Amino acid sequence: MKAPATLLAVGEVLAWWAALLVLWLTLISTVHTLEWVVGACAAGVGALAARAGRRAVSDR
Amino acid sequence: MADAVVVIALLLVAGAATAAVVNRDPVRQALVLSVLGTALAVLFTVDQAPDVGLSQLAVGSALTPLLIMLAVRKVRRRPAESGEDGEK
């Protein structure tokens, strides 16, 4: 039963990533291609950190 | 009108700084210092220096109180332990 857990983890990271990317695009002033790239990278890092933080809080 | 808000911010900063000096307890000083940081950020903003205000907010709202409160906690805990100066 390894596959469902992996799928769930990937889904959670993707959900965090989408939410953080939307937040980024909301808070910047002008939307360029470079902003998309930087925002996507930052949202990726943030999504991993957010999942680690949620696990640290809920799995204690 | 723009000058009036600068004067208000200056008065608030002066009042907060005086209150921080007048209070003698470090914990209460930390509380007043937090409000002083907010007032300073407002002063920087009305003086059209929002970048300085941003760094003031970032440092003054959470970091400075945390440092002071941790130091106070460490100092207060010291006498409660046994007389020998063991590190903890």
Place this chain on the structure above:
Amino acid sequence: MNGWILAAAVVIAAGLGTSLWGVSTGPLKRRVVAQNLSNAIVCPGLLLLAQGYGRTSYVDLALILALLGPVGTLVFARLLAGELADDPPSARVPTWTVAAVGAAVVLVLCAVTGPGRAMVKLLVVGALVVGGNLIASRALSHGFPGVDRG
């Protein structure tokens, strides 16, 4: 344009003046409440200043304050938990008054800005101000369940 700066001056003078008085006198429980409310009342003032100067980038100041102000209050609530546990502060009326001022300012600014990304940003800031204020007030009066005191 001057009306926004006048409103900001009134909000900041009244709010920060009151919380300065509250934070420098009285018992400890009133001081922590005043410190919490000073963050929550300066935030709408900064939003009004951004509108008054016509610089949308000044909204970032209010965003940072809305994000970090409750963090500072939580620091006090956690490290003063021992002192506050005996006599927990409860300031329902001032807390909800400040939250209402913040919500009213954000809604007025949203109505002026009109629909768009700027309005969504204002709503994010408003949600952070009101939510952070309420969470920090709750932590001050109820402590941290599940975390040992001291």
